[in-house]
Amino acid sequence: MLQVAGLYSGYYHNREYTEILRNINMHVDENEIVGILGPNGSGKSTLIKSIIGDIYASRGDVLYNGKSIYSKNNYHEYRNSLIYVKQDSFNSLKPLKTVNFQIGKLYNWKSFDKQYVESIFMELNLKPEILNMKATQLSDGMRHRVVIAMALLKNPELLVLDEPTTGLDSISTHHFLSILKGIKKHSSVLISSNDVNALFEICDRVYILYGGQIIEDGKYSAILESRFQPYTEMLFRYIPLYSNRNIEYISVNNNKYNGCVFINNCPFHDQVCESEITYETINDHGFRCIRYPGWKNDRA
Amino acid sequence: MIELKGIKKQYKLKSSPLKYRDYYALDNISTIFRDNIISGITGSSGSGKTTLANIISGYDRDYSGEILYDGSREKDQNFIRYVFQDPYISMNPVKTVEWHISTAAEINHVKIEKASEKLEMAGMDYSAFRSRYVNSLSGGELQKLALAISLIPDPNFIVLDEAFSMMDSINLFAILTFLKELKKTVSLIYIDHDINRVSFVSDYIYIMNCGKIIEENYTEKIMEDPEDEYTGELIKYSPDYRKRI
Ligand code: SF4
Numbered sequence: 037m038l039q040v041a042g043l044y045s046g047y048y049h050n051r052e053y054t055e056i057l058r059n060i061n062m063h064v065d066e067n068e069i070v071g072i073l074g075p076n077g078s079g080k081s082t083l084i085k086s087i088i089g090d091i092y093a094s095r096g097d098v099l100y101n102g103k104s105i106y107s108k109n110n111y112h113e114y115r116n117s118l119i120y121v122k123q124d125s126f127n128s129l130k131p132l133k134t135v136n137f138q139i140g141k142l143y144n145w146k147s148f149d150k151q152y153v154e155s156i157f158m159e160l161n162l163k164p165e166i167l168n169m170k171a172t173q174l175s176d177g178m179r180h181r182v183v184i185a186m187a188l189l190k191n192p193e194l195l196v197l198d199e200p201t202t203g204l205d206s207i208s209t210h211h212f213l214s215i216l217k218g219i220k221k222h223s224s225v226l227i228s229s230n231d232v233n234a235l236f237e238i239c240d241r242v243y244i245l246y247g248g249q250i251i252e253d254g255k256y257s258a259i260l261e262s263r264f265q266p267y268t269e270m271l272f273r274y275i276p277l278y279s280n281r282n283i284e285y286i287s288v289n290n291n292k293y294n295g296c297v298f299i300n301n302c303p304f305h306d307q308v309c310e311s312e313i314t315y316e317t318i319n320d321h322g323f324r325c326i327r328y329p330g331w332k333n334d335r336a
Numbered sequence: 337m338i339e340l341k342g343i344k345k346q347y348k349l350k351s352s353p354l355k356y357r358d359y360y361a362l363d364n365i366s367t368i369f370r371d372n373i374i375s376g377i378t379g380s381s382g383s384g385k386t387t388l389a390n391i392i393s394g395y396d397r398d399y400s401g402e403i404l405y406d407g408s409r410e411k412d413q414n415f416i417r418y419v420f421q422d423p424y425i426s427m428n429p430v431k432t433v434e435w436h437i438s439t440a441a442e443i444n445h446v447k448i449e450k451a452s453e454k455l456e457m458a459g460m461d462y463s464a465f466r467s468r469y470v471n472s473l474s475g476g477e478l479q480k481l482a483l484a485i486s487l488i489p490d491p492n493f494i495v496l497d498e499a500f501s502m503m504d505s506i507n508l509f510a511i512l513t514f515l516k517e518l519k520k521t522v523s524l525i526y527i528d529h530d531i532n533r534v535s536f537v538s539d540y541i542y543i544m545n546c547g548k549i550i551e552e553n554y555t556e557k558i559m560e561d562p563e564d565e566y567t568g569e570l571i572k573y574s575p576d577y578r579k580r581i
Pocket of ligand 1: 265267297298299302303304306309325328331
């Protein structure tokens with residue numbers, strides 16, 4: 037459905053081009069939930085902006101059903117088949133207006149059948165009464181679901197969500213994620229987040245982004261079973277969870293910046309890592325690490 | 337030690353054109369925050385966590401009840417420091433890291449070397465960051481700087497209110513690990529809506545809901561044998577990569 041092929045992208049600032057993303061290859065298929073996981077500054081937001089066509093690629097392409105989204109004719113159609121929900125849209129409802137009013141304002145209310153709206157709301161576990169409530173009367177969790185319900189009214193083929201669970205308590209996060217899982221029956225979902233827990237609870241596949249490159253990707257279960265890239269390994273080791281409270285944090289700073297994007301903080305780095313690291317796959321599990329599987333035995 | 341006795345804060349809410357009803361933002365809170373441990377407060381947004389933090393740290397004086405700081409109703413101005421969720425509140429974007437550290441050092445009559453040490457402790461290399469402008473720092477770096485500045489006057493207590501919200505999980509893990517070291521010298525009140533992080537870092541946990549502390553206890557007891565049903569749900573549903581929805 038969606039395919040990102042050899043994408044390079046970045047920003048112009050004072051006519052100077054700064055490249056953020058290098059050689060990104062990824063795809064989202066029908067009825068799939070796909071996650072993009074990466075720390076702040078990894079290029080996640082640039083990638084999302086490139087995927088929705090807000091910024092141009094300097095090389096490579098983004099294809100939707102085989103057609104480039106960067107061509108004017110296709111772009112319009114593409115933007116009609118996807119909905120992008122920014123992180124701050126979850127708080128963008130006008131506080132003192134009813135949900136009903138906000139839907140009417142966003143789309144032309146007349147274009148929706150009341151029953152259709154109610155059925156979508158019901159599906160997200162939102163009672164029809166909520167339509168008459170003001171945004172301030174809704175809990176955080178409900179507000180998140182209302183925003184998603186409003187997006188689904190347009191029946192998008194692809195839903196792109198940016199950090200959708202930030203700020204929610206655990207109960208609301210759980211309900212929200214369960215609902216996303218149900219949505220994939222009629223729409224594919226692409227989520228960008230730095231929350232390992234949330235992504236691995238619901239995604240079918242995950243791409244891990246670091247320093248503007250995809251450094252590991254694959255089926256959620258394959259990554260859970262074994263990490264091929266040391267950054268991903270650290271990501272899983274250092275999760276603030278009750279069960280991890282006695283794990284010691286060891287910081288690594290090698291003062292090295294050439295070659296592998298993770299070389300400066302990698303506990304397993306070596307001379308060979310100072311070269312360009314190629315992307316490899318083993319049974320659809322992709323990674324960039326020249327020392328795999330050797331580093332796995334290095335661990336003390 | 338900080339002791340709260342019957343802290344109440346109420347607003348009048350208009351329920352119909354001529355009627356008002358009382359709404360308790362904080363409903364009769366009595367408890368103790370102990371020295372040299374990390375006290376964690378959690379609950380969903382709107383449960384009263386931030387309102388309580390504002391009152392404890394002295395920013396909000398509009399409440400009823402009594403607070404005792406080490407047994408006294410008056411507190412030294414350096415007794416307690418508050419680190420906000422939004423680090424921009426307390427910073428000047430067009431000044432450098434050095435300016436912020438040296439200004440804080442001057443106000444608190446501390447040597448600059450001692451002040452910059454706090455930044456190193458928080459995991460930022462002072463020599464690498466000193467000439468950086470605050471508006472060029474990432475959210476996580478700003479939040480480390482805010483923590484360091486709060487440590488400069490050597491307060492007895494620090495209140496951290498969603499103070500690391502802009503950090504990714506590895507950085508967060510590192511800074512929370514640092515807090516566990518820090519508690520030997522400073523008492524900490526750590527507020528976060530995420531029970532995973534609160535239970536990772538805290539020695540003792542307070543669960544808030546609708547303006548009340550509904551349960552408080554040692555972390556092991558709360559996590560392994562919660563008494564309140566709501567606490568149980570918070571734990572049961574807490575996001576965990578090993579649990580598949
Ligand atoms: S290539 Fe080298 S530096 Fe990069 S992740 Fe692998 S071992 Fe670490």
